[in-house]
Amino acid sequence: MKLAITQLYLVRHAHSEYTPDELTRPLSERGKVDAKHVTELLKKEKIDAVCSSPYKRAVETVEGIARHIGQEIKIYEEVRERTLSSKLVKNFDEAISLLWEDPAFSLEGGESNLTAQKRGVQGIFKIIEEYNGKNVVIGTHGNIMVLIMSYFDPQYDISFWRKLEMLDIYCLTFDDDNVKIVKRIWTQSAELTAQKDRSL
Template identity: 30%
Template sequence: MVRHCNAEGQHKDSPLTKDGIEQSQLLSTFLENNNNLIDRIISSPYLRAIESIRPYALTHNIPIEIDYRLQERLLSQEPIDDWMDVLEESFTNFDFCLPGGESSNDALDRAYKVIEEVLNDKASENVVIVTHGNLLALLLHRFQGDIGFNHWKELTNPDIFLVQGKEQEYSVERIWA
């Protein structure tokens, strides 16, 4: 699972920064040097996610499958002054939801459907999922229950986690240094 590289902003069409473009090349090199052959790439529809994985996808001629269920979670339709406190509350109470926003449970349910489809696809063994920090932390929490708000705060752009396992026994390992 991959968190996107540095971007110009949070809008869905925000491109990568100059550093983000360099990071996408480093990400590509890292994945190439990893011993797993990638079968599929599934990405958030947001430009920063697509641009983050594009160099690897082009080099290896792997199509980037866009899945709207991987887009970042919306905390609120309105600006939030204390958004860090609100986000922390959402990791404490997975049902917490601001008007027009999405609870952690709602976001996790939507995104985990992608994971379930991947796990049930016997033709794909090594799949890259490209998404956003908040949603990534929630997905990782599903595999390892002690991952939460403090882990989210430590995420980098980009970041990579290897999730491996079978039959409800999974391990989560941060592999991006």
């Protein structure tokens, strides 16, 4: 069966309060404000469904648009953040650099780029199959989001990841299983600029 045009809105979650528990880490007060702006933006995009990583910060970022369209958020384990290590990582940037230098390399108890990417892309294809021809919001995370995007186009690399904001939204337009258009539609800094302009 040929699939129709499907638009996936990959939403990197808003700012969160750090806790060691990945699953239950909530949005910060700043993050909650940004999530409201995302809801208002996505109201204009004719969203049909909302999916998310199981992590609370991702769910909280997209739950507003789910309420607006009267749909439950469907959880996809595949789009959760990559597991970096089973141990505390002292130098996060160094660890990420090592992982991107060698896609097959992994830290102790963690996922390599290849492993995490395969998982994330499997989730994307499942979503495309289930929501064929729909506009779907996906609450997710920075590293797995870029790994997914890099599967379709290698220009989305560690340099791109470093420029990603918290919060950030990219719309990927698929024809069948092929990405035809990638468009950045919202950033946290863009909203700050808009707020400044409105106050003038």
